Amino acid sequence: MEMERKLSLEFARVTEAAAVASARWMGRGDKHKADEAATEAMRAVFDTLDIRGEVVIGEGEMDEAPMLYIGEKLGTGYGPALDIAVDPLEGTNLVAKGLNGAIAVVAAAPKGCLLNAPDMYMEKIAVGPAAAGKIHLDAPVKDNLKIVAESLNKSVSDLTVVILDRPRHEKIVKEIREAGARIMLISDGDVSPAIACAFEDSGVDMMIGIGGAPEGVLAAAALKCLGGELMGRLVPENDEQMERCRKMGLSDPRQILTLDDLVKSDDIFFAATGITNSNLLKGVRFTANGASTHTLVVRGKTGTIRFIEALHRFDKKPLYNLAGLNV
Numbered sequence: 001m002e003m004e005r006k007l008s009l010e011f012a013r014v015t016e017a018a019a020v021a022s023a024r025w026m027g028r029g030d031k032h033k034a035d036e037a038a039t040e041a042m043r044a045v046f047d048t049l050d051i052r053g054e055v056v057i058g059e060g061e062m063d064e065a066p067m068l069y070i071g072e073k074l075g076t077g078y079g080p081a082l083d084i085a086v087d088p089l090e091g092t093n094l095v096a097k098g099l100n101g102a103i104a105v106v107a108a109a110p111k112g113c114l115l116n117a118p119d120m121y122m123e124k125i126a127v128g129p130a131a132a133g134k135i136h137l138d139a140p141v142k143d144n145l146k147i148v149a150e151s152l153n154k155s156v157s158d159l160t161v162v163i164l165d166r167p168r169h170e171k172i173v174k175e176i177r178e179a180g181a182r183i184m185l186i187s188d189g190d191v192s193p194a195i196a197c198a199f200e201d202s203g204v205d206m207m208i209g210i211g212g213a214p215e216g217v218l219a220a221a222a223l224k225c226l227g228g229e230l231m232g233r234l235v236p237e238n239d240e241q242m243e244r245c246r247k248m249g250l251s252d253p254r255q256i257l258t259l260d261d262l263v264k265s266d267d268i269f270f271a272a273t274g275i276t277n278s279n280l281l282k283g284v285r286f287t288a289n290g291a292s293t294h295t296l297v298v299r300g301k302t303g304t305i306r307f308i309e310a311l312h313r314f315d316k317k318p319l320y321n322l323a324g325l326n327v
């Protein structure tokens with residue numbers, strides 16, 4: 001119990017380090033460098049943790065990602081065996097362009113508890129605790145909006161729905177507008193707004209649309225801890241992706257995935273640190289000899305929600321200065 005408790009703060013250190021390293025690349029137009037910096041920093045902190053971790057959602061397969069690839073072992077090799085889902089930089093374009101909404105994210109659960117979602121698309125709908133258990137991915141969007149509005153005791157016209165600005169969403173955007181709700185179209189980064197639904201003062205009431213499947217599992221892990229809901233369905237686009245789904249144990253690759261299918265246990269840790277500002281978290285700010293970070297840490301077992309504002313001193317803690325200034 002004691003060790004587990006401590007672990008949630010350790011995961012905050014992991015995302016803090018990734019966020020600081022990545023933030024150094026804000027607006028520099030190089031999403032790969034920003035991602036590389038985040039990945040390198042995240043891995044360096046993971047290596048200090050007493051866990052027997054294995055990446056189940058990561059930067060890609062072993063042959064395509066140098067670090068934090070699926071199957072990579074993390075930690076000192078002592079401590080609990082955990083499956084780890086990472087996105088050291090969720091929203092690579094956002095950092096490259098200096099836009100809002102980029103976060104560094106980690107979720108961890110006992111072995112076998114996180115859906116090992118491959119890199120493909122997923123249809124998703126996410127809401128906060130008030131509407132959890134009441135919405136459905138296949139319900140008409142106007143019905144879902146009505147339910148969310150009723151649950152939050154406000155009118156549909158006062159709801160804010162976040163959706164990725166993509167041609168594939170034209171129809172659903174039209175339907176949301178016809179229903180009268182407000183829309184926030186975002187260029188990237190659907191994890192942060194999905195989590196923001198769980199906080200009534202975030203200004204986000206629903207996230208909907210097709211985005212990455214790994215991002216869907218990460219958001220689901222957070223929403224499970226926070227009492228919200230995310231429902232999804234994979235969108236395999238070719239035979240290879242269909243086969244991939246079957247290998248994951250999904251006899252029907254197009255089946256609805258409930259929160260319990262995506263994340264099978266309550267025994268989860270989730271941490272996210274803001275890289276650029278968002279409705280959920282402040283972005284990294286650099287000071288004379290350090291940086292400040294804003295992190296959400298939740299532990300599924302207890303449901304405790306922590307927002308941690310930290311000031312990191314590079315002179316005393318060089319680990320946080322991995323991306324250095326040699327850029």
Ligand SMILES: O=P(O)(O)OC[C@H]1O[C@](O)(COP(=O)(O)O)[C@@H](O)[C@@H]1O
Nearest residue numbers: 089090091092188189190211212215
């Ligand atoms: O850009 P696409 O192909 O529509 O994919 C959407 C997915 O990409 C993201 O916007 C960001 O992904 P990256 O961080 O890998 O750039 C996700 O938040 C989202 O789920």
